[in-house]
Amino acid sequence: MKDPALASSSRLGGAVISDRVVASLLEELSNGRYAQADRLPAEVDLATELGVSRTVIRDALSEMERAGYVERVRGIGTVVNRAVLGLRSRLDQKLEYYPLIRSFGSYPHADGIQVMLLRAGEEMAHALALEVGDEVICIKKRILADTTPVIYSIDYLPRSLFGNRDYTRIDLTGDIFEILEQECHQQISSNVAHLKASCGDEAIRAAMRLAPGEAMLLLDEVCFNRLCKPVMRSLSYYTNFFDFSILRKLL
Template sequence: MRDSSLSPSSRLGGAVISDRIVSALLEELRTGRYAQTDRLPAEVDLAAELSVSRTVIRDALSEMERAGYIERVRGIGTVVNRSVLNLRSRLDQKLEYYPLIRSFGSYPHADGIQIYPVRAGEELARDLAIEPGDDVICIKKRILADTTPVIYSIDYLPRALFGSRDYTRIDLSGDIFDVLERECRQQVASNVAHLKASCGDESIRAAMRLAPGEAMLLLDEICYNRLCHPVMRSLSYYTNFFDFSILRKLL
């Protein structure tokens, strides 16, 4: 959870109060005071309990409703959808490797990390809104759950995001969203993902220890910041270690 002293407008893409309230309410719904309830208290009561305004509570509940955790029904109140609340790996939400793997009770870590510059071809330049031939940093790594390879990741970041700094002196081995926020002051707000089955090339198959004929789920994503500008192209190959879900809201 972010430092509560930060103003919502302190920097573009910074955490806002309602984000923290959402996190707090989800924790309370899963393991805290609301773990056994099928409805949340009224907005005025939540505001008093959490020492924030009703406007903040309203914003937080709107975000939770968009995510499918709750439904606000006139005359009934705020109803909790526990089936959605208990989903661990949703493709319709931001996927961060390490928290995802921890949710399965395993220890996440990376190896085989490769970081090197490439020149953007026509497709990559179009995806990242840069010019063909511009410098791009490619980051490859294998993610393991305990000792089992579960994700092979290839990320492409425009070299310009790092300004004049020498990227070889920056630790780029950690969570890529943290790297973007910490080193580039870029917070990923949305992405467009294409899902497809993939066998991967021979080097990826060997790294992932796949059986003959075994395929992976490939998420081919372009990630955008709060100004709707692309900041990363990402290829993530997932093994069948994961059981993914997608929530489709119809109302």
């Protein structure tokens, strides 16, 4: 039966429809008609069921295979990897704080939000392809799960992304990926991340209520748009509230 959400989006571009097909299939694999299946139906059957073209199905399955949810095996079909489907916090995928915290059964919210204008030093200028001294907007906030601090986030955005607009009149307190898309018309397509243990400075330690000697996982990322241009540097300090996984595909 045709998915109404997919049918209503038939006028949209192929990439948008493909993304929705992926979301629909992942939901069906987790909680729907394919919840017990070890393989997905053939492409032609999926296209009929979802009311989309085989090209869209093929693109969606390719994306799911890259993410490790399925493997397409010649002569066998599309095999489901149940172990990967069960992973809820993967460092090899885009991490959005609020959905991640909700997956642990907690209520996410932010406080202690600070927005300030800085000048790029050599390291920041290099990371964001700026000139030393260029303006950078810095957004700091603490993320809580219920009443427990679990993430300290520091995001750096080139001031130039906002053009001539007064950034102080823009709400910069929400999801940073949505801010980039809605306010700067920038869609993140990839990032380069460095992981390390970090104790954080005294201000961060106090905000996160860390015990003496307790360290955090620091995810230091530079995010790139579809033109492969850096548009954000993000420092995310995670407490041991989280248990992360990384999928490593051997090709």
